[in-house]
Amino acid sequence: MNFGWIVRSFVYMGCLLLLTSCWNSRELNNLGIVSGMGVDKVPDKEEYQVTFQVVIPSSTATSAGASTGKPTITIYSAKDRTIFGAFRKTSKIAARQLFFAHTQLFVIGESTAKSGIEGIFDIFERSHELRLNTEVIVARDTDAISILKLLQPIENLPAVGIVKKSKNTARIWGESRDINVFELVNGMGGEGEVVISGAKIIGNPEDGAKKSGMEQTIVKALVTMSGIGVFKNGILQGWLDDSVARGALWVQNEINETSINVDSRDIKDSIAVNINQSKTKIKIELHDKQAILHVDVVEEGGINEAQSYIDMSKKEEIENLEVELAQETKREIIQALQAAQEMKCDIFNFANELKRTNPKAWDLVKDDWESVFAKAELDVSVKAYIRSIGMRLNPQLFKKK
Incomplete structure (x- = not known):
C-alpha cells in the first residue's frame, strides 16, 4: 500500500496553516504614529527624558483640523536610564502603542549634547522599529521637548515642517548641515569629528505650543535653523x-x-x-x-x-x-x-x-x-x-x- 500521498497531504496542510495570517500584525487604529522624538538629559541623574511627538489622526486632515480646533499632534514624555525603557514606559500614559516607521525628526537637547551623544544612537542600530534615515538636529539654548511642542505654520505636522526647513536651509543657503542618523553614526566611527545643525526658538515657547498662536499672520513663536554644533568625542564643543x-x-x-x-x-x-x-x-x-x-x-x-x-x-x-x-x-x-x-x-x-x-x-x-x-x-x-x-x-x- 502506497502511503506517500497521505504523508505529502499532511505536509501540505501543515504549510497552509502557517500561511493563513500575519502572526505579528498590528491594527492601524491601535498604533500611535510618532512623527518626531527627542532626548534630554535629566539634571543630576543618569537618566534621559525621551519625548515623542504623536500624530492625532482625526485632526490631520485639513477639514477636520479646521472644524475640531484641535492641534494635529500631542506630546508624550517619559524618563528612564535607557531610551528603550522610556519607549516602554510611555505605555502608561499613551492609549496606543508607539509606532516609529514614519518618524521624520530626532532632536538632541543641548543638555544631552553637552554630556555626550555617543550612547543615544545605539538603539537605532539594534531596534528594527527605528529608522536610520531620520533627520538629526540639536536644540540650541533650549531642550528637545520645547522644540517638539511647537506648532509650525503651513505644515500640519511640526516635525515634518522642521525637517523641510533644515533641508531647504542646507540646500539653498549653506549654513546648516542636512544629516541623518546613519551618516552621523558613520561620522562618529571615523577618525574625525562631526557637526550637526542647530535649531533655536524665537519667541515664547508656551505661546507656540498653543493652536491659538497660529491664528495670526505673524506667529508668536517659531523654530529657526541656527548654525552648526561642533562635536568632539560625541560632546558638544561649541557653535559655528x-x-x-x-x-x-x-x-x-x-x-x-x-x-x-x-x-x-x-x-x-x-x-x-x-x-x-x-x-x-x-x-x-x-x-x-x-x-x-x-x-x-x-x-x-x-x-x-x-x-x-x-x-x-x-x-x-x-x-x-x-x-x-x-x-x-x-x-x-x-x-x-x-x-x-x-x-x-x-x-x-x-x-x-x-x-x-x-x-x-x-x-x-x-x-x-x-x-x-x-x-x-x-x-x-x-x-x-x-x-x-x-x-x-x-x-x-x-x-x-
Missing part, C-alpha cells in the same frame, strides 16, 4: 555661525547652492552672486609632524542682482567680480579652518584622508593628532567663475558717472 558655518561646509564639500554679496568698484556688498555649483577637494601633507592642509575649491554661479553700476559687457569687469567672489569664499573657509583649529576638532576629515593616503605617516601622528591639526598650515585655493549675468548687461536704475 553665519559665514563661518558656511566656510566649514564648503571644506566638507556640502555646499549645494548659496548666495554671496561681493563688492563693486564703489559700493560694498552690492552685487549678489548665486553659487549653483561647487566642488571641494582636500589634501594633507606631513613634513616632520608639521601638517599642511590643502583645500581646493572650484565654484560657479551667476549674478542675480546689482545695486550699483557695473558694465557687464566688459570681460575685465566680470573677471574683477570673479576675483572678489574667490576672495570672499577663501576668507570664509580660512575663518572656519581657524575656528576648528582653536577647538582642536578635525571636522573636515583630514585625519581620515591622511590615514587613507599615507598610513605610515598617520601612525606617526595619530596619538597627537589634535595638536598636529591645531598647528597645521593652511593652503586654500579658490577658483570662481561667473557663468551668467541674467537678461540685462547694465543695471537699469544706475547711470555711469
Whole structure:
C-alpha cells in the first residue's frame, strides 16, 4: 500500500496553516504614529527624558483640523536610564502603542549634547522599529521637548515642517548641515569629528505650543535653523555661525547652492552672486609632524542682482567680480579652518584622508593628532567663475558717472 500521498497531504496542510495570517500584525487604529522624538538629559541623574511627538489622526486632515480646533499632534514624555525603557514606559500614559516607521525628526537637547551623544544612537542600530534615515538636529539654548511642542505654520505636522526647513536651509543657503542618523553614526566611527545643525526658538515657547498662536499672520513663536554644533568625542564643543558655518561646509564639500554679496568698484556688498555649483577637494601633507592642509575649491554661479553700476559687457569687469567672489569664499573657509583649529576638532576629515593616503605617516601622528591639526598650515585655493549675468548687461536704475 502506497502511503506517500497521505504523508505529502499532511505536509501540505501543515504549510497552509502557517500561511493563513500575519502572526505579528498590528491594527492601524491601535498604533500611535510618532512623527518626531527627542532626548534630554535629566539634571543630576543618569537618566534621559525621551519625548515623542504623536500624530492625532482625526485632526490631520485639513477639514477636520479646521472644524475640531484641535492641534494635529500631542506630546508624550517619559524618563528612564535607557531610551528603550522610556519607549516602554510611555505605555502608561499613551492609549496606543508607539509606532516609529514614519518618524521624520530626532532632536538632541543641548543638555544631552553637552554630556555626550555617543550612547543615544545605539538603539537605532539594534531596534528594527527605528529608522536610520531620520533627520538629526540639536536644540540650541533650549531642550528637545520645547522644540517638539511647537506648532509650525503651513505644515500640519511640526516635525515634518522642521525637517523641510533644515533641508531647504542646507540646500539653498549653506549654513546648516542636512544629516541623518546613519551618516552621523558613520561620522562618529571615523577618525574625525562631526557637526550637526542647530535649531533655536524665537519667541515664547508656551505661546507656540498653543493652536491659538497660529491664528495670526505673524506667529508668536517659531523654530529657526541656527548654525552648526561642533562635536568632539560625541560632546558638544561649541557653535559655528553665519559665514563661518558656511566656510566649514564648503571644506566638507556640502555646499549645494548659496548666495554671496561681493563688492563693486564703489559700493560694498552690492552685487549678489548665486553659487549653483561647487566642488571641494582636500589634501594633507606631513613634513616632520608639521601638517599642511590643502583645500581646493572650484565654484560657479551667476549674478542675480546689482545695486550699483557695473558694465557687464566688459570681460575685465566680470573677471574683477570673479576675483572678489574667490576672495570672499577663501576668507570664509580660512575663518572656519581657524575656528576648528582653536577647538582642536578635525571636522573636515583630514585625519581620515591622511590615514587613507599615507598610513605610515598617520601612525606617526595619530596619538597627537589634535595638536598636529591645531598647528597645521593652511593652503586654500579658490577658483570662481561667473557663468551668467541674467537678461540685462547694465543695471537699469544706475547711470555711469
